[in-house]
Amino acid sequence: MVRERIRLSSLHDRIMSADQAASLIQDGMTVGMSGFTRAGDAKAVPLALIARGKAEPLHINLLTGASLGNDLDGMLADAGMLKRRLPFQADARLRAAINRGEVMFIDQHLSEMVEQLRSGALGHLDCAVIEATAITETGAIVPTTSVGNSASFAILAERVIVEINLAQPAELEGLHDIYIPKRRPAREPIELTKASDRVGTPAIQIDPAKIAAIVVTNQPDSATTLQAPDADTSAISRHLITFLEREVLAGRLPRHLPPLQAGIGAIANAVLSGLKDSPFTDLELYSEVLQDSAFELFEAGKLAFASASSIVLTAPMMAKVMPAIANYRDRVILRPQEVSNHPEVVRRLGLIAINTAIECDIYGNVNSTHVNGTHMMNGIGGSGDFARNAQLSVFVTKSLAKDGRISSIVPMVTHVDHTEHDVDVIVTERGLADLRGLAPRERARAIMENCLHPSYRDQMADYVRRAVARGGQTPHILEEAFSWHTRARETGSMLAAPAQEALSA
Amino acid sequence: MVRERIRLSSLHDRIMSADQAASLIQDGMTVGMSGFTRAGDAKAVPLALIARGKAEPLHINLLTGASLGNDLDGMLADAGMLKRRLPFQADARLRAAINRGEVMFIDQHLSEMVEQLRSGALGHLDCAVIEATAITETGAIVPTTSVGNSASFAILAERVIVEINLAQPAELEGLHDIYIPKRRPAREPIELTKASDRVGTPAIQIDPAKIAAIVVTNQPDSATTLQAPDADTSAISRHLITFLEREVLAGRLPRHLPPLQAGIGAIANAVLSGLKDSPFTDLELYSEVLQDSAFELFEAGKLAFASASSIVLTAPMMAKVMPAIANYRDRVILRPQEVSNHPEVVRRLGLIAINTAIECDIYGNVNSTHVNGTHMMNGIGGSGDFARNAQLSVFVTKSLAKDGRISSIVPMVTHVDHTEHDVDVIVTERGLADLRGLAPRERARAIMENCLHPSYRDQMADYVRRAVARGGQTPHILEEAFSWHTRARETGSMLAAPAQEALSA
Ligand SMILES: CC(C)(COP(=O)(O)OP(=O)(O)OC[C@H]1O[C@@H](n2cnc3c(N)ncnc32)[C@H](O)[C@@H]1OP(=O)(O)O)[C@@H](O)C(=O)NCCC(=O)NCCS
């Protein structure tokens, strides 16, 4: 079994224990690990490292595709082993360590980190730890459920540790398309004009001599959990689908829609799920992550093709999809995140990008990352890669958070990840605001009328009225712009005093 | 002379007066005009329109490449004729009308407006008014000193008015490279891998039947004025060049540097000028606008090639360059702004993008457009196209504005055009902060130590200390984040009270 998965026999003598492999990683090193939104993370070497980190000083700079699964980010944070973490995470304990200032977290566009690594701006990559389905006859590494930055890590690292995971179906081989842009000035166009185009090779070819260790594991990806669609997320989905139908009718979008990208999380998943009951057919995804919704759309016969960088599923969906993964080989491609999120391809294909906001302001600026402008949630992930270059950049959010004590539509966002220039449409369960071709004062009206929750309408109207009296392209009252946020800190709610009283009366 | 410039003789009967041509434009129409940072604007038809607008109700939606010259934006604003203006302007009177809320100004990425126009999201384009050097035998329009959006306007408009400007040298013909991306899903890669590559045609080919009027003019572009480099802008230039030299030495940049983009205005011009005295040779520009500095670099033998969308010069430089423009035909290309600024090409070529900030904050967010977060200066222009997709995104600004009463480095910018994710380097006359690979708390230190003016050091250190005590990835005190701005409004200066007293003592 193992030997079938390591087809270059000269590598068989590199098989060793996770502890032995982990000993290649020294204090102070920069390490690149596979793993993207839980999928395809290395499972044994990180654990061995954490065990060592409890016994001896061991601090690393950790680069990944995106967030790790199996509680790894949390355990690494608890062990105090992370000096620097990039480009994304989604773990409560790591988040807390970041917000205490203990871990230097560099929150970066997912397509971009590898450019900086390649150019040397992030220093030397000492070691890569890559989960693989197999190693081919030529020593090429076949990834598992994500590609992420694994290919570039393997290429750029001084030494490579491969984890062959027997629990990942051998049939994953053939799903991947590994294309890595050449170094400039030899960089060429990415000749990808359809979501289903293959432009690379099925595995990551490096000099096999760089493979310093092979560890055999047998453990599935950690499944994700997804809140079931609720009335609000279903309403968001409905508003967006109605809008897309109108755009098609008006001739502004093609009948089968351009390829779709959808962000992580419950809302984005619900929006995609909603397409099952829409009139649209022959849809394509050109996205970063395939969640359950992608496979529901396949089942419903709605989806013709899906391209992404990782597959992250709930346990029931994983149990269904993974054993049958061979059936998806002509309908799914997994690519390096540099390609799945590449500005060139995103713009060329004219994606509809659907991402989730923490908060939006009335002028169309979006905060995806920082609660109260200070505390990191997860990171920008790929949302900027897509929003900035898509044909139609949509942000979704519930109009309220924390049982109505927080409005997700605010006078001014406390942190900007997506500027007014990059946000075309905002959708809440209340409705949809189409901001294209609107000046800021018009955007404010559209967002207030369509997206804002009624319980915040009066206080927003009051703010805008007084702001407009002061003039400007984008009217604001600077000394009050964050007053909703400071009020929530002081009183527990963004609601103005009279509304709070009315509520408790 | 005129007949030589209109080589398709069947069009000769379309020659008419500006008043006659302008009568094709009716109240309420959407009009696309040539013109980009003063260069190549239509000169007679807009004046005829303005004259009519004084006598009868005449309001238009005006789309251009970027800002117009010849005081046109100001006169149109004064005449109250602009309902909607996009995507950029740089005129004091239009700016005032925008900030009063009289003109709906849609401030857009320069590469992107035309995508929205093409898809129908900006409505129907009734008429295009394009300045031309000539019309060819096949009826193709040869632009003058800018291409901007002229090609797409001519293609998309129902009717086209051409102004043949005899004052523009006939030798401009051959300088342009007109490539317009196909409609999706037929969109293909832009096969441009060097600044000097030609991928299109020398003129804008449309059905000649659409050319409804031809007006003959004889008036040069309005020259620009540029503040001479001063001690501060020279220092900015020196810091940046020293940094680039170090990057080359460290092997992170190639010896001749990647192609450079530089924004508009005095500082960006001074930075480029400074390269004359640098060790760099065989430089290339892949930029949006060529200012005087580009031609100084040609003269100094430093510049091998320059690609842009427009040429805007001071009067003395114009007098030198324009008569000799034929000599530049193998060293200069003018492209549609969709191509000069295209994310695909910007990322592929790995540009060094140098743009000017109004203010930056200590975490590396940049405001390029809104004074005090409310009042529009010019617009984002192409800075977002470049900053988001460049290899190295540099923002320059003097550390002080308004004689030191304003610090251009603030705790939090009042408007974000370029997020922390898109800003690699900040340079003031004090020094340079390299933000790559730094977490926000580290960025704050780098910017405070290298870029902030010493007169603001104490009050910034105090803010940061208290903000850090509250925690977070990006520490802030929301109720004080804009206190420098509100203090400036109240006291005339951002300086804290003690510093103001010390100053006046
Ligand atoms: C924005 C984002 C955090 C939303 O996540 P989600 O799971 O879809 O949405 P939820 O509504 O469950 O919100 C997550 C948390 O934020 C909180 N939240 C939401 N809006 C809030 C607001 N305006 N203020 C404060 N907290 C808010 C929720 O209450 C919830 O908190 P909890 O974890 O304590 O319950 C998530 O989509 C994200 O990290 N996006 C950035 C990266 C990205 O877009 N990637 C996509 C490209 S693949």
Ligand SMILES: CC(C)(COP(=O)(O)OP(=O)(O)OC[C@H]1O[C@@H](n2cnc3c(N)ncnc32)[C@H](O)[C@@H]1OP(=O)(O)O)[C@@H](O)C(=O)NCCC(=O)NCCS
């Ligand atoms: C940012 C920008 C306005 C700077 O212009 P500039 O001519 O190089 O710089 P200046 O220092 O002369 O500043 C212009 C004005 O802004 C004012 N200003 C500068 N910093 C300021 C600040 N922090 N707060 C308030 N005003 C400020 C200056 O005092 C000056 O005012 P004045 O016209 O009343 O004298 C200009 O570069 C711009 O519009 N950029 C956005 C578009 C862009 O980047 N295009 C480039 C892609 S081609």
